[in-house]
Amino acid sequence: MELTPDVLRTFVAAAQAGNFTQAAKQINISQSAVSLQMRKLEEDLGKPLFNRLTRGVQLTANGETLLKYARRLLLLHDKALASLSEPNLKGLIRLGAVEDYTDLHFPGILKRFSERYPLIQVDLLCDISEVLLKMFYSGKLDLCLRNAEGVEPGGVILREEPLIWVSSTEAEPEKRSPLPIAVFNNCIYRRWTEKVLKNEHIKFRVAYSSPSVSGVLAAVKAGLAVAPMGASINVSGLRVLPEDTLPALPSAVVTMHQAHTRKDSPLATLAQYITEEFRSMPLTGEGPCTQ
Template sequence: MIQLGPDLLRTFVAAADCGSFTRAAPTVHRTQSAVSMQMKRLESDLGQALFRREGRGVALTTEGDVLYRYARRLLALHDEALAAVGGPKPHGVVRFGAPEDYATQYLPGALKRFATAHPFVQVDVFCDESSRLREKYRAKELDLVLTTERHAGGSDSRSLPLSWLVAERGAPVETRPLPLALYHAGCLYRRNGLAALEEAGIPYRIAYGSPSMTGVMAAIGAGLAVGPVSVGTTMPGCRLALPEDGLPPIRPVGIRLHARKDGAPDMVEAFAGFLRQELALDRA
């Protein structure tokens, strides 16, 4: 039976992240030839080509990309298990900031798993707009923050698709001007939603505004308006718009994790790791 040991998977992930066996070698404390031999053995065991040559480096094949996603998850669980049952238990406080909808959608899973591995670490969560969270992060009032960006790009980020949220019954999708429930000015969901309507030539009016997700979704759930949300947003009595609703597609935004590295306690980086896995953030 083929065994995917953590050492082998760690070398594989390092090679994929670095895009080169040579650059991966020092990160896993092996020689370049040892890394190359490990990857050849892994490909032989699986009967699949995991890397293809690309210039002076390597890139993942389709099969390699599939294994990469599983390898990241397996290594995270491996490290999580070791942290939960062995070694000293860190104490302290992690100060984390996120917009309200991100905290609702992504935080429960990460918090549950983090609490299992680090039961004595306190996590303080602050919900606010992305612009204010960036300010608090730069002022070192927060250790790590999730923010909405105009575009995805770089490490610790990914694209976040948007859609229209409407009431399951009685949604005013054919009303003109279209009544909208939006976050306050400055929100990228609001900007991209309005841009989509203007490009489609659909007249609209801003019927409800709120700085909180609860306020926006209350108006949508009551069938009084529609509004732009991330595609993972759920609420009883609401659904994401369907093509037959006639609402235009909305350009995606980016979601980015800012995690303090210089002088940050180990528990901050540990919590960042749980968030990276929960959000499936792009590697560097």
């Protein structure tokens, strides 16, 4: 019995996706190949690794144990290969991402990528989801990480991001009428927020708008407005409003698009690191927002 890197990579992809079909798309093999490899792996180990559910798979206790070791083994494997064969690769990767996640998650992703490919230049562009998708389809981005309303053609779902209401720790703008809100310019968060408030017949006004997270949060921290934010936000000086304060907001689908015209290893590696980071995120934020 051998735990080869290819089999371990398939196992990790299946474990993170919770679905053999999505895992197959990530690693560019067929769904039947994923299923066959995982069945063979379970037979070789003599232990069940997955519970087969109606809409996917879920790791067993044995699967959780193997996942921890598989990630370590793959990391060592990739570092060994990089140190021997790939550190001198040069090139450019154009990465677009919504600003919501860059401060919290991308330092670790980029550090890990730089250790493997120190000479690859990464251009990181932050913008709203609609702009990023247009740039990707026009060939101006190699990778695109955005918030979507649902499943999109060609996109890989990384996680669902619940939206929450945030306010200042120093003021209570949520008690004012009309309700002052701070929102992004022309993005799905704004559309959802306005629709939810209108449906609940809550009077509101757009007090501040900005194309950036920092711009919206400036108004919130000043106590001038409340704002919708992803639950994984990790910014001090904010207060998460109790669920019964304002109407519940929907969840965004965090989606990644990868240019299939490029087959190079650095691009695939960066996409893999982003996938692993977002699939390992908790379902709700654990940042320093205070209740």
